[in-house]
Amino acid sequence: MTQTPERLTKGERTRRRILHTALEIFAERGYAGVSLREVASRAGITHAGLLHYFTGKDDLLLTMMIERDRAEIEAIRSYVAAGTGPSSVEQIIVRWMIRDIARNQSRPDIAPLFVKLSTEATESGHPAYDYFRGRYIRLRETLARGFAYEFAAAEPPVEGRDPGLCAQQFIALADGLQVQWLLDPESTDMVASLLDYLGILGIDAEGWADIAVPEDRSA
Amino acid sequence: MTQTPERLTKGERTRRRILHTALEIFAERGYAGVSLREVASRAGITHAGLLHYFTGKDDLLLTMMIERDRAEIEAIRSYVAAGTGPSSVEQIIVRWMIRDIARNQSRPDIAPLFVKLSTEATESGHPAYDYFRGRYIRLRETLARGFAYEFAAAEPPVEGRDPGLCAQQFIALADGLQVQWLLDPESTDMVASLLDYLGILGIDAEGWADIAVPEDRSA
DNA sequence: GTCTATATTCCGATAGAC
DNA sequence: GTCTATCGGAATATAGAC
Incomplete structure (x- = not known):
């Protein structure tokens, strides 16, 4: 399904380059503050050329978000399907998120993007409002199943905690941290803070930031 | 020091009306996506009229943030100074924040403002970057002292927890929630989630959302 | 598939009348 | 203190050449 870059048409390569550039710039400066001209310029074309691939700024944003999500989901599924250990998503999702944040803390990439865009998109009527709403709901559900698994797997098992509430708190913590x-990197160790939260819950998350998962090939 | 509205000059009233309007609009749609013309229009003047009071868009943003903060700080100080109970800021700051969020959850007002602008301002070079950086540092310090107090006052006292880390987590949780x-009000009870977090730490925060504090008169 | 050229709208900011 | 008028620039988007 996923072709190697060498086999792509010139148009498809340009399209991907635009998406990659858009991701970088939106991550730096949000959505409203960025112009198509700037994205196009950094991608090596004019803004009119960019509009050959996307109908407008909104389309570029949503396409980028959706493709990014799909790549991430596929990476998780293929890791699980590889069968080297865990055999379902809920057995790995909490660890995956920890590792994801650890990777982003050492090499900032797309993480700022989601925080900036999600707050910007909280205004109803924003082009990505529905997308983010659905994304948070899905993530919360997946993570709730993950917490239910971790609570049962913990030693001793954790009882009396609501997995859904913990999922909500975990996501909020990750976003807020x-x-x-971003404002003060030296004073904020995101991974340590998240691991500490899991520790309070009764989950021993030692070493979760270092679990080996395949690098995903970004768009 | 604070005059009643009736005694203000016409210019001062206009100035406050602009600040109030700016707060509303920035809270709705962030900074980059808002024009001075729109703020001015909703305040009942032209954008040229607005620029009689502020040197530019950046000035409007920073003045608004700083005055808002000052009003909040003064409200806390005057409550403490009233001497009806707690005699220092650290004895009330955690409860104050809970009540503040409870009030904002029932009557949304300025809370979205800080979340949206702070993420937008994470780009270095943003006009409010330094402001937010300093604000978070100060808030974290104040809240850390508050947690140290609450840990000592808890029954039984909480031991082995880092107040600074808890302050960081509490702020992150509040922002992320x-x-x-904002995306899905029905699925997210911010106050319940924060009280649950305090409960995990060993702090019984029952009823903290209902503590009686004087309404602050907003700008 | 990408360009130039352009239409249209809106931006922040200034000058100066009243 | 607030206005009209306007500047210079940049925005999204379209039309059509190559």
Whole structure:
């Protein structure tokens, strides 16, 4: 399904280059503050050329978000399907998120993007409002199943905690820590803070930031 | 020091009306996506009229943030100074924040403002970057002292927890919950989630959302 | 598939009348 | 203190050449 870059048409390569550039710039400066001209310029074409591939700024944003999500989901599924250990998504999702944040803390990439765009998109009527709403709901559900698994797997098992509430708190913590980290990286160790939270819950998450998962090939 | 509205000059009233309007609009749509013309229009003047009071868009943003902060700080100080109970800021700051979020959850007002602008301001070079950086540092310090107090006052006292780390987590949680709440209010009870977090730490925060504090008169 | 050229709208900011 | 008028620039988007 996923072709190697060498086999792609010139148009498809340009399209991917635009998406990659858009991701970088939106991550740096949000959505409203960025112009198509700037994205096009950094991608090596004019803004009119860019509009050959996307109908407008909104389309570029949503396409980028959706493709990014799909790549991430496929990476998780293929890791699980590889069968080297865990055999379902809920057995790995909490660890995956920890590792994801650890990787982003050492090499900032797309994490700022989601925080900036999600807050910007909270205005109803924003082009990505529905997308983010659905994304948070899905993530919360997946993570809730992950917490239910971790609670049962913990030694001793954790009882009396609501997995859904913990999922909500975990996501909120990850988002909020991102803001503090971007403003003041030296004072904020996101991974340590998240592991500490899991520790409070009764989950021993030692070493979860280092679990080996395949690098995903970004768009 | 603070005059009643009736005694203000016409210019001062206009100035405050502009600040109030700016707060509303920035809270709705962030900074980059808002024009001075729109703020001015909703305040009942032209954008040229607005620029009689502020040197530019950046000035409007920073003045608004700083005055908002000052009003909040003064409200806390005057409550403490009233001497009806707690005699220092650290004895009330955690409860104050809970009540503040409870009030904002029932009557959304300025809470979205800080989440949206702070993420937008994480780009270095943003006009409010330094402001937010300093704000988070100060808030974290104040809240850390608050947690140290609450840990000592808890029954039984909480031991072995780092107040600074808890302050960081509490702020992150509040910010992150705000995003989920704005996207999906029905699924997110911010106050319940924060009280649950305090409960995990060993702090019984029952009823903290209902503590009586004087309404602050907003700008 | 990408360009130039352009239409249209809106931006922040200034000058100066009243 | 607030206005009209306007500047210079940049935005999204379209039309059509190559």
